[in-house]
Amino acid sequence: MTRLTALLLLCCGQALACEGVSFDNVWIREPPPGNGPVAAYLTVKNAGTEMAVLKDWQGEAFAHVMLHATKRVDDRVQMLNQPELAVPAGASVVLAPGGMHLMLMKANAPVVAGKHYGLSVSCNGASTPFDATVRREEAPTP
Numbered sequence: 001m002t003r004l005t006a007l008l009l010l011c012c013g014q015a016l017a018c019e020g021v022s023f024d025n026v027w028i029r030e031p032p033p034g035n036g037p038v039a040a041y042l043t044v045k046n047a048g049t050e051m052a053v054l055k056d057w058q059g060e061a062f063a064h065v066m067l068h069a070t071k072r073v074d075d076r077v078q079m080l081n082q083p084e085l086a087v088p089a090g091a092s093v094v095l096a097p098g099g100m101h102l103m104l105m106k107a108n109a110p111v112v113a114g115k116h117y118g119l120s121v122s123c124n125g126a127s128t129p130f131d132a133t134v135r136r137e138e139a140p141t142p
Contacts, residue, residue, distance in 0.1 A: 018123035020048025021087070023130040028104065029097070030113045030136045038062075038111050040102040040119070040132055043094045046087040055084035056122040063106035065119065070099055079103070097137075 026042040046052045057065035068079040082100070087093050095101050102119075113136045120129040
């Protein structure tokens with residue numbers, strides 16, 4: 001096998017790893033002033049024919065990104081770190097306030113309404129980029 005053939009197989013194999021996966025309505029809630037964690041929300045659609053497994057979330061302007069599930073226990077709310085998000089073929093998963101969401105940690109500059117950020121996730125082993133816009137939103141009432 002030549003180097004070119006090997007490179008093409010690697011490139012095309014990664015391109016097909018997330019075929020049919022798209023990210024819609026991606027937004028980041030504008031936080032209060034400071035450098036605390038920031039929540040991001042989106043809808044992941046899998047129009048492909050295979051399960052899409054998303055993990056290793058990244059943000060160009062954040063030290064690290066985590067996938068959290070929100071769990072209510074009595075009168076407390078807990079955020080539980082999730083190692084991956086599985087999206088079945090032909091399905092969508094919504095990450096929304098009060099439910100699953102991304103936590104963007106330690107922004108390298110203030111996160112303000114109107115700014116755009118590049119995010120990415122490993123989808124079946126291939127890095128898949130998408131963009132998010134910061135919006136000013138009211139927090140849901142518990």
